[in-house]
Amino acid sequence: MGLLSPSRTRWRESDDSSMLVSGAPDGPIADRWDEHKFRMRLVNPANRRRYRVIVVGAGLAGGAAAASLGELGYNVDVFCYQDSPRRAHSIAAQGGINAAKNYRNDGDSVYRLFYDTVKGGDFRARESNVYRLAQVSVDIIDQCVAQGVPFAREYGGLLDNRSFGGAQVSRTFYARGQTGQQLLLGAYQALQRQVQAGTVTVHPRHDMVELVTIDGAAKGIVTRDMIDGTIERWSADVVILATGGYGNVFYLSTNAKGSNTTAIWRAHKKGAFFANPCFTQIHPTCIPVSGEHQSKLTLMSESLRNDGRIWVPKQAGDARAPDQIPEAERDYFLERKYPSFGNLVPRDVASRNAKEVCDQGRGVGPTGLGVYLDFSDAIQRLGADRIKERYGNLFDMYERITAEDPYTVPMRIFPAIHYTMGGLWVDYDLQSTIPGLFVAGEANFSDHGANRLGASALMQGLADGYFVLPSTIGSYLATQPMGKTPAPDGAAFSDAEKAVRDRVDTLLAIDGSRTVDSFHRELGLLLWDRCGMARNEAGLDEALERLPRLREEFWRDVKVPGSGAMLNQGLEKAQRVADFLELGELMCLDALHRRESCGGHFREESQTPDGEAQRDDERFTYVGAWEHGAGPSEPVLHKEPLAFDYVHPTQRSYT
Amino acid sequence: MSGADGQVRAAMRLTLKVWRQADRKTPGRMVTYEAPNVSPDMSFLEMLDVVNEDLILGGDDPIAFDHDCREGICGSCDLMVNGYAHGPRRGTTVCQLHMREFADGDTIFIEPWRAGSFPVIKDLVVDRGALDRIVAAGGFISVPTGSPPDGNAIPVPKDDVDRAMDAAACIGCGACVAACPNASASLFTGSKLTHLASLPQGQPERDRRTMAMVAQMDAEGFGSCTNIGECSAACPKEIPMDVIAQMNADVRRASRRAR
Numbered sequence: 001m002g003l004l005s006p007s008r009t010r011w012r013e014s015d016d017s018s019m020l021v022s023g024a025p026d027g028p029i030a031d032r033w034d035e036h037k038f039r040m041r042l043v044n045p046a047n048r049r050r051y052r053v054i055v056v057g058a059g060l061a062g063g064a065a066a067a068s069l070g071e072l073g074y075n076v077d078v079f080c081y082q083d084s085p086r087r088a089h090s091i092a093a094q095g096g097i098n099a100a101k102n103y104r105n106d107g108d109s110v111y112r113l114f115y116d117t118v119k120g121g122d123f124r125a126r127e128s129n130v131y132r133l134a135q136v137s138v139d140i141i142d143q144c145v146a147q148g149v150p151f152a153r154e155y156g157g158l159l160d161n162r163s164f165g166g167a168q169v170s171r172t173f174y175a176r177g178q179t180g181q182q183l184l185l186g187a188y189q190a191l192q193r194q195v196q197a198g199t200v201t202v203h204p205r206h207d208m209v210e211l212v213t214i215d216g217a218a219k220g221i222v223t224r225d226m227i228d229g230t231i232e233r234w235s236a237d238v239v240i241l242a243t244g245g246y247g248n249v250f251y252l253s254t255n256a257k258g259s260n261t262t263a264i265w266r267a268h269k270k271g272a273f274f275a276n277p278c279f280t281q282i283h284p285t286c287i288p289v290s291g292e293h294q295s296k297l298t299l300m301s302e303s304l305r306n307d308g309r310i311w312v313p314k315q316a317g318d319a320r321a322p323d324q325i326p327e328a329e330r331d332y333f334l335e336r337k338y339p340s341f342g343n344l345v346p347r348d349v350a351s352r353n354a355k356e357v358c359d360q361g362r363g364v365g366p367t368g369l370g371v372y373l374d375f376s377d378a379i380q381r382l383g384a385d386r387i388k389e390r391y392g393n394l395f396d397m398y399e400r401i402t403a404e405d406p407y408t409v410p411m412r413i414f415p416a417i418h419y420t421m422g423g424l425w426v427d428y429d430l431q432s433t434i435p436g437l438f439v440a441g442e443a444n445f446s447d448h449g450a451n452r453l454g455a456s457a458l459m460q461g462l463a464d465g466y467f468v469l470p471s472t473i474g475s476y477l478a479t480q481p482m483g484k485t486p487a488p489d490g491a492a493f494s495d496a497e498k499a500v501r502d503r504v505d506t507l508l509a510i511d512g513s514r515t516v517d518s519f520h521r522e523l524g525l526l527l528w529d530r531c532g533m534a535r536n537e538a539g540l541d542e543a544l545e546r547l548p549r550l551r552e553e554f555w556r557d558v559k560v561p562g563s564g565a566m567l568n569q570g571l572e573k574a575q576r577v578a579d580f581l582e583l584g585e586l587m588c589l590d591a592l593h594r595r596e597s598c599g600g601h602f603r604e605e606s607q608t609p610d611g612e613a614q615r616d617d618e619r620f621t622y623v624g625a626w627e628h629g630a631g632p633s634e635p636v637l638h639k640e641p642l643a644f645d646y647v648h649p650t651q652r653s654y655t
Numbered sequence: 656m657s658g659a660d661g662q663v664r665a666a667m668r669l670t671l672k673v674w675r676q677a678d679r680k681t682p683g684r685m686v687t688y689e690a691p692n693v694s695p696d697m698s699f700l701e702m703l704d705v706v707n708e709d710l711i712l713g714g715d716d717p718i719a720f721d722h723d724c725r726e727g728i729c730g731s732c733d734l735m736v737n738g739y740a741h742g743p744r745r746g747t748t749v750c751q752l753h754m755r756e757f758a759d760g761d762t763i764f765i766e767p768w769r770a771g772s773f774p775v776i777k778d779l780v781v782d783r784g785a786l787d788r789i790v791a792a793g794g795f796i797s798v799p800t801g802s803p804p805d806g807n808a809i810p811v812p813k814d815d816v817d818r819a820m821d822a823a824a825c826i827g828c829g830a831c832v833a834a835c836p837n838a839s840a841s842l843f844t845g846s847k848l849t850h851l852a853s854l855p856q857g858q859p860e861r862d863r864r865t866m867a868m869v870a871q872m873d874a875e876g877f878g879s880c881t882n883i884g885e886c887s888a889a890c891p892k893e894i895p896m897d898v899i900a901q902m903n904a905d906v907r908r909a910s911r912r913a914r
């Protein structure tokens with residue numbers, strides 16, 4: 001391992017590339033998944049019940065995986081932190097799910113969805129994985145329809161589609177504005193069916209707080225029962241993490257309040273590499289912050305940009321009400337800068353430009369952190385009824401939250417953290433660098449590269465859960481001794497449990513003067529400023545100076561009342577924030593090391609003369625996968641080189 | 656604080672009467688808290704967050720309540736506010752309720768869902784596991800992964816799918832049970848049955864599903880429906896009472912065909 005010091009000795013770089021073997025097969029891309037499946041080992045149906053599988057997470061990825069593995073006959077334990085698997089945050093997805101069905105006859109195909117996803121990810125994803133994703137997308141729709149997911153239909157009774165997020169084809173399937181809800185309920189119902197059949201046991205209100213490895217392989221977890229605080233050990237032959245994204249590291253995001261990084265961060269500290277942590281996605285159309293008390297941000301569907309026009313006053317500090325600002329004194333900045341795409345530029349471009357005008361003091365609303373999304377032209381052109389038909393529920397939601405009527409007053413929107421492309425590194429089988437630890441859904445890094453296309457996360461979660469893991473888990477288990485699940489009483493388990501108890505006791509004993517939320521807010525603001533929509537070396541350096549101090553202050557001065565042996569929501573939060581504080585540092589490090597702009601990662605030092613993102617393929621066509629270092633501040637960077645045999649890298653351009 | 660209309664919205668002083676209960680076994684009681692500085696722009700849960708921050712700094716145990724998405728879709732949040740499930744605003748979960756619905760000086764009563772089948776775990780947190788068990792009894796279509804026909808193989812009339820979607824909008828929060836004087840889970844169960852019975856895919860198991868889910872609902876100790884309608888009025892997704900009529904019709908259908 002070479003000891004290089006690129007900017008400072010904040011990290012080491014590994015020159016041993018044998019650690020990251022993707023295992024992606026060769027051969028024509030269209031045949032790879034079939035070939036791979038054919039070469040996999042199988043477990044005899046009669047023997048499957050003799051293997052124990054742990055699935056942490058019951059969202060689209062975990063729920064689908066657990067149900068499918070249960071159907072195959074494995075013995076499955078599922079854990080989630082909510083009181084029911086039906087409440088996973090997949091439920092909140094509104095827009096839709098992509099699939100290459102080409103039902104519209106508009107030129108779509110598996111290859112085109114593959115192509116769009118690789119390009120949309122700004123050439124930082126693995127081609128083999130993305131192709132497989134596009135391939136199984138069609139099976140997902142069939143599966144969900146058969147489960148009774150009420151996708152929108154046309155009068156002829158066939159499935160309806162729409163175009164989403166600027167795609168040139170209509171490949172998005174949807175169920176009103178509640179696609180995620182309906183897909184999740186489909187997976188949840190399949191899961192409950194297995195509960196009834198006795199193959200799956202669900203453990204709701206169980207927080208996974210530690211991973212257990214024996215001889216380097218994942219063999220179990222430690223959980224905290226959120227009702228009475230009992231710390232429990234669970235053993236298995238294989239562990240799947242499907243615990244969602246880590247966007248809540250920013251405190252304010254469109255994630256659920258409980259969304260966390262704890263499961264994957266604990267696994268990272270036990271040896272799983274963390275890939276591309278700085279690749280986070282910011283969504284341009286969220287309802288702005290209304291004050292200090294703000295606890296989360298609400299997404300407004302991207303489709304609003306089809307008819308709304310985005311503007312701010314030309315003059316900084318213009319405090320007039322919007323209807324008092326004459327046309328000539330308004331700046332429709334996206335239409336001005338990107339005449340051909342206008343208000344429909346990609347998410348990152350729209351977000352960055354909104355930030356820029358607010359930085360110039362031209363932001364609107366009480367906090368100055370907002371831009372107008374104005375429907376008055378559309379209402380004039382199409383009539384209020386048509387607009388109501390298209391966006392009625394969104395307008396109602398906006399009105400409920402802000403008490404302003406978007407039919408008469410322009411909406412105010414602002415970008416918010418929405419999705420994390422980074423996550424635990426996995427190979428083609430979705431296995432992490434810890435043997436026997438598989439990672440699915442938003443929790444892994446695969447498929448979306450540096451930027452995710454709209455309606456593709458639901459697709460990926462279900463692809464992983466219904467179609468990839470059921471094959472690859474079997475192939476792994478076939479290498480494990482049958483009926484030999486370790487009892488959860490060895491040293492590895494007691495050490496892991498002890499670590500959990502110590503952490504809980506320490507947190508409760510500090511009895512300092514600041515609440516967990518106050519630390520979380522401070523962390524979030526720092527990351528938003530320094531590792532948010534635009535990043536630069538000085539800012540990241542500063543964040544990397546401040547974060548260890550903040551973490552130190554947390555462990556010295558946080559106040560967590562109550563005891564460990566009770567329902568203690570403050571303690572749950574404290575454990576999560578402790579992990580976010582460490583993850584935040586790795587994100588900044590990753591952002592610092594990647595001196596290029598790509599996808600959602602905009603490095604100010606790397607832009608074109610007209611201010612657009614500039615990739616550096618020469619130096620950065622790789623996945624950056626971080627190994628946890630001995631101390632928290634010296635991780636080791638491993639690189640998985642990426643090859644583009646089918647889709648040739650081009651620079652994005654929207655001007 | 657001011658809105659886009661330039662109007663200043665003053666902070667409010669509220670008194671809260673909150674149900675506190677240490678655990679399942681310990682009896683609970685109402686405790687009074689002052690919330691002196693509530694912004695009308697806060698959501699109801701953000702108001703509780705602020706109260707909790709003060710409790711924590713004072714070394715007290717914060718008020719426990721369930722919540723997650725805070726955008727009205729996960730069904731976690733579940734508070735009785737002044738005697739109404741999810742509070743006074745129609746079609747709105749308590750996480751989406753904003754403090755501008757209240758006036759300066761108001762006293763607000765906050766209690767957990769009240770129903771024998773939803774035992775209190777702590778403070779405002781209850782156990783709604785019974786709802787999961789009703790679904791496990793039969794609230795699904797049996798299609799193992801990998802076996803389905805093409806998504807467009809069976810056309811479904813748009814009206815049918817719209818009806819299915821109306822019923823499938825249920826978020827499983829349990830407000831219907833909490834609002835019902837009989838603590839009946841008929842709106843919840845009827846929603847799932849109507850969703851699946853409206854679709855061709857749901858037909859093969861329709862009778863079995865109906866009988867199994869209704870039997871589980873009874874076994875969990877939920878009361879019977881006497882057509883009062885509080886459930887639908889409290890439902891944040893405004894699911895209509897028809898789903899209960901559908902359930903009853905399907906029970907009759909299934910019993911007839913079983914003969």
Ligand SMILES: Cc1cc2nc3c(=O)[nH]c(=O)nc-3n(C[C@H](O)[C@H](O)[C@H](O)COP(=O)(O)OP(=O)(O)OC[C@H]3O[C@@H](n4cnc5c(N)ncnc54)[C@H](O)[C@@H]3O)c2cc1C
Pocket residue numbers: 056057058059060061062079080081082085087088089090091092093094095096097098179180206207208209242243244245254255256259260262263299418419440441442443454455456457458459461
């Ligand atoms: C508001 C919003 C709208 C979106 N809209 C779209 C859209 O239109 N189209 C699209 O494709 N994508 C959309 N996305 C993205 C997409 O919804 C998510 O990426 C995807 O649903 C994640 O699924 P998942 O299964 O990986 O995780 P989740 O659904 O988040 O599930 C995580 C699971 O892990 C459990 N868990 C987490 N931590 C722990 C722990 N420590 N211990 C035990 N259990 C734990 C949770 O209880 C939960 O069951 C949207 C996202 C948001 C936030």
Ligand code: FES
Pocket residue numbers: 721722723724725726727728729730731732748749750751
């Ligand atoms: S917190 Fe999810 S519905 Fe209220």
